[in-house]
Amino acid sequence: MPPPVFRFAPSPNGYLHLGHAYSALLNFDLARQTGGRFLLRIEDIDGTRCRPEFEAAIYEDLAWLGISWEMPVRRQSEHFARYREAVEQLSAMGLVYPSFESRAEIARLIAARETGAPWPRDPDGAPLYPGAAKSLPAEERSRLIGQGAPYALRLDMAAVLARANHFTWTEHGEGPEGETGVVSAQPEAWGDVILARKETPTSYHLSVVIDDALQGVTDVVRGRDLFWSTSVHILLQHLLGIPQPVYRHHRLVADASGQKLSKSTKAAGLRELRKQGVPPAGIRRLVGLSD
Incomplete structure (x- = not known):
């Protein structure tokens, strides 16, 4: 039986925040725990809002978190x-x-x-x-x-x-x-x-x-x-x-007021937290994942 395939698929229209970190880490952890594969996909169909610097930041932030992915990365605009x-x-x-x-x-x-x-x-x-x-x-x-x-x-x-x-x-x-x-x-x-x-x-x-x-995704794990x-x-x-994959929807990471984190509300980005000295293990704890 082939291994399960998980994916994280952000849009490069802003910097990643804690909500993205939780979803990416959860998918990556599940892939490792099940002997599965982990894919990264860039959902950049919106040519007016998606920018190269945000895409570059996605790769940088995920690598900093300790996440690795298969190559090549699928970019929807292609x-x-x-x-x-x-x-x-x-x-x-x-x-x-x-x-x-x-x-x-x-x-x-x-x-x-x-x-x-x-x-x-x-x-x-x-x-x-x-x-x-x-x-x-x-x-x-x-x-x-x-x-x-x-x-x-x-x-x-x-x-x-x-x-x-x-x-x-x-x-x-x-x-x-x-x-x-x-x-x-x-x-x-x-x-x-x-x-x-x-x-x-x-x-x-x-x-x-x-x-x-x-891409043969078998498990869709998202918010x-x-x-x-x-x-x-x-x-x-x-x-x-x-084919229909398995669906697993997870909790959303909220701010102090209980609102879902989003780019539109200027949620603190991973880059900002990194500059403040928060380590990758600290990000895991902030989103409720074990080290």
Whole structure:
């Protein structure tokens, strides 16, 4: 039986903080304990926010923590053609359509339709797509694309669920509400998720399932904030005919106020803690791992 394969997959859009350290160390420790492999993947599909200096810092910080990984490192920006093939596969199944509204136009549509009850939102808090692009005639879609209009390629969730509507995964960790064991996926909660955009031929949801399959990842160990994203990932794995890994969602490292650490809140980076004299063993203790 082949060894298990774990991965840590950060985005180079900021410096790593303690939350990243916990996830990376947990995956690395599990790989060592099980005789498995540990991979590092750079999820750099966002060309506007990802920067070379952040990527270089990822390698530096992980090496300082004592983490080693297999080479070569997979960088998502080098594999757009593969993601495009997956979108074309889903499109050929009649499950993808383009939408042309800007974010501002979508916000106006929602405001016009909110009459009392708030507009439904996905598990990340983003409003579900309210537009009618799905019903646009093919000629109109072709005309808009031919004119160079920006667009997003969306998964037609209703069409997908008409094919199959019950998906599960076995949770080996714990969800945000204590979910564990066999979990019923709820992809409908995400609405018509974006699979790609005109300027970027993929999305997080699509690229992560493609990469995990191509890299032979058997165990996805990640934070609870991604727990319900698994619903979309299970769905895409089913549609694309790729294997389902084992999922284990772990606790999040919080700040003094109890809020999840994130780059957007300027959480203290590992580089800053290193400059303050905190050793790698100290980082392990700070995130609740034994030396």
